[in-house]
Amino acid sequence: MDAPALAVTGSTGWLGGLVARDLAADGIRQRLLVRNPDRAPALDGADVRRCAYGDDDEAVRALEGVRTLFMVSAAEHPDRLGQHLGFVRAAARAGVGHVVYVSFYGAAPDATFTLARDHAATEEALRASGMAWTFLRDNLYLEFFGQLRGEDGAIRGPAGDGRVAAVSHPDIAAAAGAVLRDPAAHAGETYSLTGPEALTLAEVADVVAEVQGLETTYVDETVEEAYASRAVYGAPDWQVDAWVSTYTAIAAGELAGVTDDVERLTGRLPLSLREVLSRG
Structure with missing residues (x-):
């Protein structure tokens, strides 16, 4: 039997795991790229x-024969961008034809959210790689908001009255x-994935x-209070x-725009914060 033409990274995490299980349920064969095969x-x-x-050489070997790669961003790390760029080079060396990359809403070199700048640089590397690409730019996660309440009952951060069009994991x-x-x-x-409201x-509180x-x-903290x-x-x-910059990006209005991209791709309306929290 030929090797699977689709490779999925991150299957031991929430996003790659959801995607891999969904594809497997439809009988779609896939190669799971994992740091620890036992997991x-x-x-x-x-x-x-x-x-x-x-590990670029290991990645080249793991990607041989793959035509489409689902690239979930690496775990947050001081050199995550370097890891991404090496992986993109490895995919091109291995002959991958198309990379579907999980990016961030509003990714740009001058984005307020610091990690969105790394996503912008990864996108640019993919555009220059010679491989076909698709970018899924996720907004903040709705599930995140269910965990922000502190022991004193407060959600704290320098977001002002800015709005955020957060989207659910499913x-x-x-x-x-x-x-x-x-x-x-x-x-x-490029798809900007948001929930139904900003x-x-x-x-949110x-x-x-x-x-x-x-x-x-x-x-509403000041930036100085947020760092402290x-x-x-x-x-x-x-x-x-x-x-801190997740909140200042909200304050700057950079996460506010609601799109219909989830509905266009899935055929259904995205979940709201109330629906996500009600699911538990």
């Missing part, structure tokens, strides 16, 4: 290969699955309070910059 999901028709971002996975079932139809396309964090039955308020309140975690500077 790969047991799926019918899956060919498991060891492959880690940062909707991102369904959109990715639609592209991977017919990648040629989506070559050269909310302020004060409105109201929905959290309503659905979870817990008093929840939004506290997160210093207790002892995270490196680049990580704290990323945390």
Whole structure:
């Protein structure tokens, strides 16, 4: 039997796992690229290969024979961009024809959210690679908002009255699955994946309070207060910059635009924050 023409990264994580299981349920054969093969999901028709971002030669071997690659962004790391660029080069060396890359909403070299700049650089590398590409630019995750409430009942951050069109995990996975079932139809396309509404964090707090039955308020920190309140975690500077800049990107209006891309790709409306929180 020929090797699968589709490779999926990140199948031990939430997004790659959702996508891989959905494709397997439809009988689509795939190669699962994982750092630890023992943790790969047991799926019918899956060919498991060891492959880690940062090891370009290993990636070339793992990608041989692959025509379409679903590239989930690497775990946050001080050299994540370097890992991405090496993986793109490896994919091109291996003869991959099309990369479907999970990027970030509004990715740009001057994006307020620091990690969105890395996504922009990865997109540029893919455009220059000679391979076909499709970009799935996810907004922030709706599930994230269900975890923001502190012990004092407050959601804190310097987002002001900016709005964010966050999207759910299932909707991102369904959109990715639609592209991977017919990648040629989506070559050269960029999809900005959002939920059905753009909310302020004060409105997010109201929905959290309503659905979870817990008093929840939004506290609009200054940038200085945001850095001080997160210093207790002892995270490196680049990580704290990323945390704080998610809020300042909201304040700047860079995450506010609602699109119909999820509906166009999946044929159904995306889930709202209230629906996501109600699911638990």
